[in-house]
Amino acid sequence: MANVIVGVTGGIAAYKAAELVSLLGKQGHAVRCIMTDAAQQFITPLTLQTLSGNPVYTSLFQIQESPEWQVEHIGLARWADCMLIVPATADFIGKVAHGFADDLLSTCVMAATAPVFFAPAMNDQMYANPLVQRNIAILRDAGYGFIDPVEGNLACGTSGKGKMASPQQIAAVLETLRKQDLQGMRIVVTAGPTREAVDPVRYITNHSSGKMGYAIARQAANRGADVVLVSGPSSQAVPANVTVVPVQSARDMFAAVQEQYSSADVVIKAAAVADYRPKTAAAQKIKKSDGDMVLELERNPDILAWLGEHKQNQILMGFAAETNDVQQNALGKLQRKHLDFIAANDVTQQHSGFGKDTNQITVYGADGSVTALPVLAKEDAADRLLDLVLQLYQARNK
Numbered sequence: 493m494a495n496v497i498v499g500v501t502g503g504i505a506a507y508k509a510a511e512l513v514s515l516l517g518k519q520g521h522a523v524r525c526i527m528t529d530a531a532q533q534f535i536t537p538l539t540l541q542t543l544s545g546n547p548v549y550t551s552l553f554q555i556q557e558s559p560e561w562q563v564e565h566i567g568l569a570r571w572a573d574c575m576l577i578v579p580a581t582a583d584f585i586g587k588v589a590h591g592f593a594d595d596l597l598s599t600c601v602m603a604a605t606a607p608v609f610f611a612p613a614m615n616d617q618m619y620a621n622p623l624v625q626r627n628i629a630i631l632r633d634a635g636y637g638f639i640d641p642v643e644g645n646l647a648c649g650t651s652g653k654g655k656m657a658s659p660q661q662i663a664a665v666l667e668t669l670r671k672q673d674l675q676g677m678r679i680v681v682t683a684g685p686t687r688e689a690v691d692p693v694r695y696i697t698n699h700s701s702g703k704m705g706y707a708i709a710r711q712a713a714n715r716g717a718d719v720v721l722v723s724g725p726s727s728q729a730v731p732a733n734v735t736v737v738p739v740q741s742a743r744d745m746f747a748a749v750q751e752q753y754s755s756a757d758v759v760i761k762a763a764a765v766a767d768y769r770p771k772t773a774a775a776q777k778i779k780k781s782d783g784d785m786v787l788e789l790e791r792n793p794d795i796l797a798w799l800g801e802h803k804q805n806q807i808l809m810g811f812a813a814e815t816n817d818v819q820q821n822a823l824g825k826l827q828r829k830h831l832d833f834i835a836a837n838d839v840t841q842q843h844s845g846f847g848k849d850t851n852q853i854t855v856y857g858a859d860g861s862v863t864a865l866p867v868l869a870k871e872d873a874a875d876r877l878l879d880l881v882l883q884l885y886q887a888r889n890k
């Protein structure tokens with residue numbers, strides 16, 4: 493069980509920190525809480541002290557009251573196996589992203605060597621603000637983790653993306669921290685759409701955001717795997733400890749995946765690869781004329797089918813994004829492409845598909861197994877897919 497610091501900053505979602513602290517305690521973790529001044533406007537230290545069974549830290553200059561920590565922020569930071577900032581306000585995110593450390597919580601974050609995760613909670617427009625997003629990207633690049641907010645009703649009376657992840661989702665990061673169960677495995681993940689050039693300024697693509705593939709790459713790396721992410725154009729932040737190979741077209745992706753294949757233990761193909769490309773990409777911008785235009789398309793290579801044909805000992809997982817006859821289509825792909833697993837979802841469903849933060853997947857295995865997962869955050873779905881891959885890997889390498 494872990495030593496967890498829950499850092500509470502000043503947002504209305506602070507009341508959920510109380511539930512988190514209680515949950516972590518029930519799971520057997522030791523919890524110490526740090527509150528900013530603003531956090532104390534929303535809930536009292538007494539609440540968190542009672543739930544954590546430990547004194548609550550509120551000031552850099554508190555040494556007299558709790559002599560056991562000597563220099564408070566260093567002692568606390570050293571004690572922690574993990575820090576969770578719940579909720580993380582736009583202000584606190586911005587502050588840490590720019591290296592400010594002017595209170596106990598921000599100094600502790602600076603001094604921490606353990607993983608730090610932020611659970612943002614704010615108005616949806618604030619969350620979407622490019623400055624906030626840039627600060628989040630800075631922190632992600634520096635190796636900080638995020639438990640992304642979800643869509644929902646917000647305290648300001650609107651609804652949108654900004655509602656803090658649930659205490660259960662936040663507590664789940666501790667599990668991925670503990671597990672380094674993918675250590676020694678080399679996993680190639682593909683993600684995002686491809687772009688097929690029509691001319692130098694135009695292309696054919698699809699709605700894939702890359703979220704599912706990036707979530708798989710992130711979770712696999714968190715669990716100790718050696719991860720290569722071959723990614724089509726995506727605005728997702730690059731996960732820590734993942735080697736990214738950026739590509740544009742299906743043919744670029746094919747070449748990149750082929751290069752990685754012989755050294756891979758597992759290939760997970762979450763990318764939405766364009767099946768067709770323009771037969772010729774014009775060297776110069778195509779000028780419009782009065783009449784209609786016909787664009788001739790030719791087939792792209794089916795990367796996954798090629799991987800299936802040239803499989804040695806690699807475990808292959810494909811994705812089937814379907815709009816109808818999900819099971820039948822998925823099973824067809826599983827067989828045709830010689831896969832070990834196919835992760836199928838109905839992209840017409842409310843909780844699944846392109847650009848969403850959640851997914852509802854059913855995984856069909858070559859051994860006839862069917863694993864129907866509930867609606868899950870893409871990170872959690874990624875973990876469940878990796879669990880299945882790991883089971884097969886262990887069975888094969890006994």
Ligand code: C5P
Pocket residue numbers: 682742761762763764765766767792793794795796797809810811812813825
């Ligand atoms: O046949 P379909 O495109 O639905 O199959 C989906 C699976 O095949 C995905 O895992 C996708 O990444 C992969 N695929 C591929 N190359 C293509 C088309 C799809 O690797 N040209």
